[in-house]
Amino acid sequence: MKHLFKPIRRPCIKTYLFSLLVLPLCAVQSAEAATISASAVIDWSTFKITAIDIGNGLPTLTWSNQNDNSQVNYGYYYANDSAANWSSGTTATETVSTSSYSKSASSSTSISEIKSNAFIDGVFPYQGLSASSNSQRSGSFTVQGSGLLLFEANYSLTEDVGTSSNSWANSDISFNLSYYNDGHSGSVNHNINRYISNGSAPVAETDVLSVALVFKDGWSGNFSANTSVSVSGYDYGSGGGGSVPLPGAFWLFGSALATAASLRSARTIRMMKSFAKVAG
Structure with a gap:
């Protein structure tokens, strides 16, 4: 029995054994799951239009048309849903799932909210993944009387890239208001954009979105409320999931x-x- 183990003590055999043990270990690195998400929501249940007297009485408005639209994007393709009013609502969704990862994007409008979501989760070595969505509620109106019109609603934004490397998330929300009449026009917008990348702290924000303009009797106006989000990640195979050959x-x-x-x-x-x- 002693002679059977004797060759292993030779330096050349030890070197070969060391190589057989170490080289395979160098070929594999630890996998890490990526979790990337973003959301933008306008709470339509809090939406209101306030008329403010600036010395010419209180203005009122009459809607001439209303439109909703929801859209998700995936590569060269997109899914879209639209409606010619603010009550029926719209929905667009995209989901891709494999054994190692999943990604999804969705957007919707309803009587209670305008919302966009995007999400990536899993491991995808040597691949780039992205997802995005946007939603919009818009309308045209005419104004009777003269004065200031204030449009406002609550909103929330959330973003998180976890501990993922080579990733980013973006969320955007806005109100846009304009008037036009006999060659005169003006516009105002309130836009909030948040962007984070690997190493950034998560975003969790709630506040009030608002825009206001002075209208004169007989003027026409346009209004839109918008949400959009996008997430993206690229896994180089190291620290982001998968083995490194x-x-x-x-x-x-x-x-x-x-x-x-x-x-x-x-x-x-x-x-x-x-x-x-x-x-x-």
């Missing part, structure tokens, strides 16, 4: 190094044996 040159170099080490060890043994014979 080493190039063939590395294996050739490793084999050559192990062979050189073993030959050197064998040569050293032969030289020592020759020296021992001469000394004896």
Whole structure:
């Protein structure tokens, strides 16, 4: 039994064993799941239009048309849904799932909210994934009387890229208001945009979105409320999920190094044996 283990003590055998153990370990790196999300919501249940007297009485408005639209984007394609009023609502959704990752995007309008969502989760080595969506509620109106019209509603924005590397999330929300009459026009907008990338703290924000303009009797106006979000990530295969295969040159170099080490060890043994014979 003693003789069976004797070859393992030889330096050349040890070198080969070391190579067989270490090189495969170098070929694989730990996987890390990516979780990236973004959401933008206008709480339509809080939407209101306030008429403010600026010395000419209180103005009123009459809607001439209303429109809703929801859209999601995925590569060169998109899904879209629209409605010619603010009560029926719209919905657009995209979902892609595999054994290792999933991504989704959705947008909607309803009597209670205008919303956009995007989400990526899982591991996708050596791939880039993205998802985006947007929704809009718009309308045209005419004004009777003169005065200031204030449009406002509550909103919320959330974003998170977790500990994922090479990722980002973006959310955007806005109110746009304009007037036009006999060659005169004006506009105002309130836009809020939040962007985070790897290493950034998550976003969780709620506040009030508002716009206001002075209208004169008989003027026409346009109004729109918009939400949009997008998320993206690219996994280079290191620290973002999956194994990292080493190039063939590395294996050739490793084999050559192990062979050189073993030959050197064998040569050293032969030289020592020759020296021992001469000394004896």
